[in-house]
Amino acid sequence: MEILLQNFDLVIFLVLAIFGYTAGSLAEKRHYRSIIKREKELLKMAVVTAEGSFPPERIQEVALVMGSVVISIDYFKRILAILRNIFGGRVKSYESLVDRARREAILRMKESAKEQGAKMIINMRLETATIGRSANKKKSVGSVEAIAYGTAIVMN
Amino acid sequence: MQFTPKQLNDNVNVSKTHPLIELFWLIGGLIVLVGLVFLILGVTTDWAVSKTPIKIENWIGHLALAEFPADENKALEQRLQSLLDSLPEDSPLHQYNFHVFLDESDIVNAIALPGGNIVVYAGLLNEVKSENELAMVLAHELGHFAHRDHLRGLGRGLGVAVAATLLFGEESAASSLVSKTLLTFQARYSQDQESAADQFGLDLLTRRYGHAGGATDFFSRLTEDAGSKLPYLLASHPHPKVRIDALNKLIKGRHYSIAKTQPLAPDLLP
Numbered sequence: 001m002e003i004l005l006q007n008f009d010l011v012i013f014l015v016l017a018i019f020g021y022t023a024g025s026l027a028e029k030r031h032y033r034s035i036i037k038r039e040k041e042l043l044k045m046a047v048v049t050a051e052g053s054f055p056p057e058r059i060q061e062v063a064l065v066m067g068s069v070v071i072s073i074d075y076f077k078r079i080l081a082i083l084r085n086i087f088g089g090r091v092k093s094y095e096s097l098v099d100r101a102r103r104e105a106i107l108r109m110k111e112s113a114k115e116q117g118a119k120m121i122i123n124m125r126l127e128t129a130t131i132g133r134s135a136n137k138k139k140s141v142g143s144v145e146a147i148a149y150g151t152a153i154v155m156n
Numbered sequence: 157m158q159f160t161p162k163q164l165n166d167n168v169n170v171s172k173t174h175p176l177i178e179l180f181w182l183i184g185g186l187i188v189l190v191g192l193v194f195l196i197l198g199v200t201t202d203w204a205v206s207k208t209p210i211k212i213e214n215w216i217g218h219l220a221l222a223e224f225p226a227d228e229n230k231a232l233e234q235r236l237q238s239l240l241d242s243l244p245e246d247s248p249l250h251q252y253n254f255h256v257f258l259d260e261s262d263i264v265n266a267i268a269l270p271g272g273n274i275v276v277y278a279g280l281l282n283e284v285k286s287e288n289e290l291a292m293v294l295a296h297e298l299g300h301f302a303h304r305d306h307l308r309g310l311g312r313g314l315g316v317a318v319a320a321t322l323l324f325g326e327e328s329a330a331s332s333l334v335s336k337t338l339l340t341f342q343a344r345y346s347q348d349q350e351s352a353a354d355q356f357g358l359d360l361l362t363r364r365y366g367h368a369g370g371a372t373d374f375f376s377r378l379t380e381d382a383g384s385k386l387p388y389l390l391a392s393h394p395h396p397k398v399r400i401d402a403l404n405k406l407i408k409g410r411h412y413s414i415a416k417t418q419p420l421a422p423d424l425l426p
Binding site: 025048077087090 | 169171178
């Protein structure tokens with residue numbers, strides 16, 4: 001018991017790491033389930049990065065649509081990333097984070113286009129940004145933002 | 157061009173490695189890295205210690221002494237001088253200009269600082285009952301100088317702290333964990349040095365008084381009152397019982413005689 005009290009900062013560190021791992025992987029699993037389910041539902045909506053040109057009489061309406069999402073890293077992913085900073089190599093713990101953020105952003109964009117009755121989105125662009133720049137610095141946990149935007153087309 | 161919607165089952169953008177397996181590899185690599193740093197530091201320190209001229213050591217000594225506010229003690233220096241006089245002519249210890257300081261705190265310990273400075277704590281002086289015991293303690297510290305342990309400890313301790321801080325930053329829990337684990341190594345390392353210094357002390361004590369009487373008295377008193385002050389000494393030194401046994405074995409092996417000890421002279425009585 002005394003050893004625990006003497007190394008209190010260490011105990012906090014371990015508790016945070018274990019909590020971060022359980023909560024983080026539960027959240028990730030749930031998120032992926034929801035992403036895959038919604039991607040299936042919205043499969044019919046075409047999203048392309050090409051500009052596309054259509055005869056004017058076929059187009060009823062065009063609109064800018066976008067979807068954005070912010071996802072936070074958890075304490076465990078941060079530890080893995082800090083250790084990676086020593087050795088170099090792929091930061092695998094952040095890969096799923098960015099993947100989730102981009103797919104979620106595209107899904108939200110598609111949902112917004114669907115509400116407007118659009119059948120397809122052209123000229124789609126994706127951008128990623130960090131929120132909380134000091135993500136790897138002391139005691140701060142950063143997040144990633146992904147934003148997807150494009151032109152939704154409502155056909156006649 | 158035909159647009160065919162298709163859902164991919166595989167995700168190429170995310171690595172398949174389980175995060176716990178990755179953690180395992182990373183921590184394993186870290187442990188190997190820290191071990192290597194410690195090994196290299198040990199080798200370079202040993203090399204640097206044997207090459208350090210006493211002039212540089214004296215300069216380090218001034219820096220170290222600033223951290224120990226203590227007064228020079230003439231009575232103790234006189235005892236040390238008579239020990240030095242009984243050393244052989246060619247002993248490298250004669251190159252040092254020794255000073256003995258008395259610190260007023262209750263700690264039962266004495267430290268060898270670089271540059272020939274010895275700090276004796278008042279707590280130790282209160283425990284000592286005879287001239288021979290005191291000579292044994294001082295001779296033990298001289299043993300540290302003869303083996304240059306005081307420099308060794310400084311070099312490696314410093315190197316470990318610097319390396320850990322560089323890797324993880326000052327306030328991180330990881331660097332305090334690393335230095336804690338490594339400092340237990342440090343204590344182990346210095347236990348061998350303590351035994352070597354004990355051996356040196358015993359030989360010098362016998363040269364000074366012609367017999368090994370009083371060599372173990374101080375440690376046996378420590379074993380008896382295993383009370384409040386003991387844990388401090390145990391941290392870096394071997395257990396007193398172990399030291400007594402080792403000393404007795406040496407006395408027997410070298411056929412040293414044991415005669416009556418001289419009581420402490422009045423100039424050092426509290």
